Amino acid sequence: MFEFHGWIAIQGPDEERADGPDGERLRRLVASASGGSSLVDLRWINGQPFLHVGGLLNRRSTEADEVFDLFERVGSVAPGSYGLLYYHDDEENGEEGNTFHVLAMRRGRLTRESDDHLTPVIPRLEDPHSPEDD
Template identity: 75%
Template sequence: MFEFHGWLAIQGSAAREDDEPDQDVLRRLVESASGGSSLVDLRWINGELFLHVGGLLNRRSSEADEVVDLFERIGSVALGSYGVLYYRDDEKPGNDGNAFHVLAMRRGQVTEEPDGHLSPVIPRLEDPYSPEDD
């Protein structure tokens, strides 16, 4: 399973001097990750450009990889961008699926950070599995 939720405020630079990112490049990036069963939405809100993504896939697939790649590639073309992508991946090596992970973007640079808000999923969000539940 691969669950993800995220947003980006897309800015051409951190200077905030009307330095807009190349919208054609951004549209092509978003179109390459659009499709499937996920939300990928690029839109202007009150004069600022935002990307919102979300989805729940049965398996980690190329669609999941495209969303993570999209997040990272936007930072490389819009150097003032910032936001977060929360994801939970039970197929990631060394991961039992009991934690969310956070990709945080600041000034276009992406770092992976531990989550302290929703993790551990059990017991914070879900009850432990019990064979009696079947």
């Protein structure tokens, strides 16, 4: 399974307003990633745009890759943005498959960071799989 949850507080340079021409560009970016079985939601709250994403897919797919791409594109369009994207891919090799990963956005730039809140998935979130479960 590929699970992801994230949010971005979208901010452009101080002199730009998010509801101007860049606001329309953001709507087009989000519309291009919307659909499928994932949540992709862009809302203006008190005049500031916020993006929320989430999903639980059978496996990492193009739909999942579009979410990563969306985070990168929002960061380039609105370089003052900040937020987090948590994701877990249980099909990754070794300990990576037992790990939640975090993409942290600061000032529109993404970095991959470790997670101490939800990792290791087993046993912190799920019980170990035993042969009797089959």
